[in-house]
Amino acid sequence: xxxxxxxxxxxxxxxxxxxxxxxxxxxxxxxxxxxxxxxxxxxxxxxxxxxxxxxxxxxxxxxxxxxxxxxxxxxxxxxx
Amino acid sequence: xxxxxxxxxxxxxxxxxxxxxxxxxxxxxxxxxxxxxxxxxxxxxxxxxxxxxxxxxxxxxxxxxxxxxxxxxxxxxxxxxxxxxxxxxxxxxxxxxxxxxxxxxxxxxxxxxxxxxxxxxxxxxxxxxxxxxxxxxxxxxxxxxxxxxxxxxxxxxxxxxxxxxxxxxxxxxxxxxxxxxxxxxxxxxxxxxxxxxxxxxxxxxxxxxxxxxxxxxxxxxxxxxxxxxxxxxxxxxxxxxxxxxxxxxxxxxxxxxxxxxxxxxxxxxxxxxxxxxxxxxxxxxxxxxxxxxxxxx
Numbered sequence: 001x002x003x004x005x006x007x008x009x010x011x012x013x014x015x016x017x018x019x020x021x022x023x024x025x026x027x028x029x030x031x032x033x034x035x036x037x038x039x040x041x042x043x044x045x046x047x048x049x050x051x052x053x054x055x056x057x058x059x060x061x062x063x064x065x066x067x068x069x070x071x072x073x074x075x076x077x078x079x080x
Numbered sequence: 081x082x083x084x085x086x087x088x089x090x091x092x093x094x095x096x097x098x099x100x101x102x103x104x105x106x107x108x109x110x111x112x113x114x115x116x117x118x119x120x121x122x123x124x125x126x127x128x129x130x131x132x133x134x135x136x137x138x139x140x141x142x143x144x145x146x147x148x149x150x151x152x153x154x155x156x157x158x159x160x161x162x163x164x165x166x167x168x169x170x171x172x173x174x175x176x177x178x179x180x181x182x183x184x185x186x187x188x189x190x191x192x193x194x195x196x197x198x199x200x201x202x203x204x205x206x207x208x209x210x211x212x213x214x215x216x217x218x219x220x221x222x223x224x225x226x227x228x229x230x231x232x233x234x235x236x237x238x239x240x241x242x243x244x245x246x247x248x249x250x251x252x253x254x255x256x257x258x259x260x261x262x263x264x265x266x267x268x269x270x271x272x273x274x275x276x277x278x279x280x281x282x283x284x285x286x287x288x289x290x291x292x293x294x295x296x297x298x299x300x301x302x303x304x305x306x307x308x309x310x311x312x313x314x315x316x317x318x319x320x321x322x323x324x325x326x327x328x329x330x331x332x333x334x335x336x337x338x339x340x341x342x343x344x345x346x347x348x349x350x351x352x353x354x355x356x357x358x359x360x361x362x363x364x365x366x367x368x369x370x371x372x373x374x375x376x377x
Binding site: 017038039040041042043044046047056057058059062063 | 257258259261262265266284285286301302305306309310342
């Protein structure tokens with residue numbers, strides 16, 4: 001899966017499952033402050049990422065992820 | 081659905097300084113339970129006077145929700161504060177080694193769920209004395225992970241940990257780094273039991289509207305989101321005080337239609353929980369311990 005496909009998949013579940021407005025999802029948008037993801041959404045993210053990308057998110061790794069772009073970087077690294 | 085909930089009037093912490101709590105545990109080792117209850121009965125009126133917000137919320141609960149008259153409501157507020165004091169004292173009684181008696185006609189619900197490979201979720205609320213469930217519902221094979229407020233005093237946390245660890249119960253404190261969510265998620269994947277409060281917020285402000293005592297009330301979405309996302313079973317657990325040293329454990333299996341959309345599943349499950357909670361509160365009205373306007377819009 002290439003970078004563009006990862007971004008498209010992440011965008012898709014943020015819009016469809018978490019009901020995030022598409023225009024909020026920008027590369028440098030911060031997950032919490034700009035996109036509006038809260039702790040409850042993280043429950044969904046953990047499960048969806050596992051289903052769609054086949055790995056389990058780790059707390060300590062996710063703590064470093066602040067923006068949409070970093071989140072896609074993180075997934076890219078894990079599935080590489 | 082997914083409105084925000086603002087119940088920030090609640091600190092989530094047991095009252096008293098650590099030294100006071102340690103002294104209470106020491107007193108429990110030498111004084112009988114009835115004497116401590118008696119002393120507390122004298123303190124309750126002062127608590128009612130100084131905790132005005134709690135008094136008003138509880139008086140309004142008895143007047144408007146239970147339909148009591150003014151005089152009965154006043155005495156019910158007293159009885160409610162007395163009951164609350166008793167359940168807090170009982171927790172310290174357990175820490176001091178006092179023995180309590182637990183009765184349950186629905187133990188089979190818990191036992192049957194434990195035989196399944198999949199994990200399940202136990203939903204708690206601020207009625208009765210839920211903490212006692214951790215001391216009485218002893219899982220035989222699965223680990224039981226209880227989500228707890230991280231801001232409790234060391235005395236409370238140490239004592240809880242000491243007793244709960246003997247019963248295969250792991251405390252999972254709510255943390256800012258959201259590690260509790262990852263832990264709970266993994267626990268369910270491993271087929272373990274998790275327990276979460278379903279009537280107060282513990283992080284996300286998202287909520288779901290449910291019919292509760294004839295009016296819509298907001299319930300936090302968290303526990304219902306977890307259950308439906310992981311597609312697991314849920315049980316509402318109520319541990320209600322019945323006598324001096326007796327608690328009655330009520331277990332209610334909650335149903336939700338898994339063929340519905342996720343949003344509808346969460347709503348259905350939340351309403352199922354709210355209905356069971358209302359039935360329980362009607363049965364034990366003085367054991368409703370949410371000291372704020374639960375129906376505030």
